[in-house]
Amino acid sequence: MGYETKYDVVVCGGGTSGFAAAIASARGGAKTLLIEKTGVLGGQMSLSGPPGFAYARLFNMKGERDVAGIVKETYDRLLAQGHALPEWRSDIRARAGYTFSYIDPDWWVMMAFEMCEEEGVELLLDSLVVGVEKEGDTVTGVVVENANGRNTISGQIVIDCTGEGYVSMQAGAETACVDRETVQPHTLAFTVDGVDWDKLLWYIRTNPEQFSFKQLIFPYEDANTREDVLEYYRKCYKVTDLGELMGFYELRDMAFKNGDWHPYSGAGFFLTPKEGGHIQAHFQHSSQVDHALPTDAWDLTRCNIECRKQNKIAWNFFKKYVPGFEHAYITRTCTELRLREGPRIVGEYVLTRDDVEAARQFEDTIGKSSFKAGGYHVAGMDTLSVVAGKDQKHNDLAFPKDGKSYDIPYRCLIPRKIENLLAAGKCVSTDRPAYLRYLHQTMVTGQAAGAAAALSVKKGKTPRKLQEDIRELQQILLDQGAVLFETKI
Numbered sequence: 001m002g003y004e005t006k007y008d009v010v011v012c013g014g015g016t017s018g019f020a021a022a023i024a025s026a027r028g029g030a031k032t033l034l035i036e037k038t039g040v041l042g043g044q045m046s047l048s049g050p051p052g053f054a055y056a057r058l059f060n061m062k063g064e065r066d067v068a069g070i071v072k073e074t075y076d077r078l079l080a081q082g083h084a085l086p087e088w089r090s091d092i093r094a095r096a097g098y099t100f101s102y103i104d105p106d107w108w109v110m111m112a113f114e115m116c117e118e119e120g121v122e123l124l125l126d127s128l129v130v131g132v133e134k135e136g137d138t139v140t141g142v143v144v145e146n147a148n149g150r151n152t153i154s155g156q157i158v159i160d161c162t163g164e165g166y167v168s169m170q171a172g173a174e175t176a177c178v179d180r181e182t183v184q185p186h187t188l189a190f191t192v193d194g195v196d197w198d199k200l201l202w203y204i205r206t207n208p209e210q211f212s213f214k215q216l217i218f219p220y221e222d223a224n225t226r227e228d229v230l231e232y233y234r235k236c237y238k239v240t241d242l243g244e245l246m247g248f249y250e251l252r253d254m255a256f257k258n259g260d261w262h263p264y265s266g267a268g269f270f271l272t273p274k275e276g277g278h279i280q281a282h283f284q285h286s287s288q289v290d291h292a293l294p295t296d297a298w299d300l301t302r303c304n305i306e307c308r309k310q311n312k313i314a315w316n317f318f319k320k321y322v323p324g325f326e327h328a329y330i331t332r333t334c335t336e337l338r339l340r341e342g343p344r345i346v347g348e349y350v351l352t353r354d355d356v357e358a359a360r361q362f363e364d365t366i367g368k369s370s371f372k373a374g375g376y377h378v379a380g381m382d383t384l385s386v387v388a389g390k391d392q393k394h395n396d397l398a399f400p401k402d403g404k405s406y407d408i409p410y411r412c413l414i415p416r417k418i419e420n421l422l423a424a425g426k427c428v429s430t431d432r433p434a435y436l437r438y439l440h441q442t443m444v445t446g447q448a449a450g451a452a453a454a455l456s457v458k459k460g461k462t463p464r465k466l467q468e469d470i471r472e473l474q475q476i477l478l479d480q481g482a483v484l485f486e487t488k489i
């Protein structure tokens, strides 16, 4: 049996960025192939997730929507099907720019497969991209290994959506990554059902100071006071009004003294909605392993082994110490690590911490974000205070000026020197603090890369040359519902 080996656009990696890239490319009229090493779409959304807050931060601190496009389209679709919760923009959340638009990750996967079929995206699953075909500095295709052996697939434009920039590295593109000593810890998540939420809520209402809610207080003076948030927790009767529950300080510290907690992460979890209003607890911070580079399989192996041990300790703690967990049970341990930090391409432009802080606008904007810069985790029990920038060693923290949003330039998607290659998702070109790794950001850059690739094919221009046609690309994205210039109330 013969297989198709020639495509206009080849998207490598079927995570959130790759999904959005493939959909936008197919919508642009390009014959599009999406190659994924596992059998599932969604990447960290599904294989190692869900992310604690997905989707979140689609609005800036001024309450204006700064992310839409395929993110909103998928959210609306899941909401209409009963697989998402209504956008949650309560005052306390809106003031901190930390709004939630909860989705059910399993139904997200189902929807992603349906949308690929509807849009005519071809899929090649269970296939690892192991190499890149080039003529000089121009990428002409990729090499895949799968059950069929080792084969070449040609593409006029290739998009690297592998999360860690694997295809860009294979193409010889310049990438940047911190060293093993500095890299943020990775983790392995698990999901839990059977929690007695009423019992837990009683504990929360009577012990609100036992929780971390720095993200609701930072970063602006007119955001909530600590007392506002404590009062909110005291009056909370609905667990979905809390979103994340991190802290359990007193119980955790007691457990630590008793040898029932490990010193590598804080205690807590996020919420995931399921059908019929059911809620599950998702633990994505219960294990953390340092000094592991995503580009080293031995490091990843150590990380996997260690995380499983830590998760077991953490789970025993919740069962033994936390009210409401007595009859809870694990429904899933993720099959893949959640990788916090890895290589980024060095592109035509490198988005910086200062750009985030200045809420900078760019002529070649392809989308916006209001997510802070420089929130690093360390493998310690006080993970979240580091996120809030208290640790001087990690004080790169920056919030967009006046609660506004910053632009993401098209040039961040174009690797220097290598032609006919675009990058999207976690590995786009930024400095370390401005890392665009959050889920909604990966879909914004994915959508733009897909639309750009299709336009490149149509015009017979390289993605780099397409900078001359930036208005045309921007119009396509606007027509697809993206937010580029004006944030919307």
Ligand SMILES: Cc1cc2nc3c(=O)[nH]c(=O)nc-3n(C[C@H](O)[C@H](O)[C@H](O)COP(=O)(O)OP(=O)(O)OC[C@H]3O[C@@H](n4cnc5c(N)ncnc54)[C@H](O)[C@@H]3O)c2cc1C
Binding pocket: 012, 013, 014, 015, 016, 017, 018, 035, 036, 037, 038, 041, 042, 043, 044, 045, 049, 051, 052, 053, 054, 056, 127, 128, 129, 130, 161, 162, 163, 164, 166, 187, 284, 338, 339, 340, 424, 425, 426, 427, 437, 438, 439, 440, 442
């Ligand atoms: C602990 C943790 C918590 C997080 N919490 C949140 C959160 O609460 N909210 C939020 O918005 N974000 C969160 N994030 C970030 C977010 O989940 C990820 O950064 C994002 O999902 C990355 O998307 P991506 O498409 O760039 O990459 P990925 O989701 O990693 O997708 C890459 C895909 O490429 C495939 N692939 C890789 N190499 C190859 C290859 N050679 N050939 C073929 N396929 C390949 C992989 O299998 C995968 O499917 C969190 C991250 C971590 C680590």
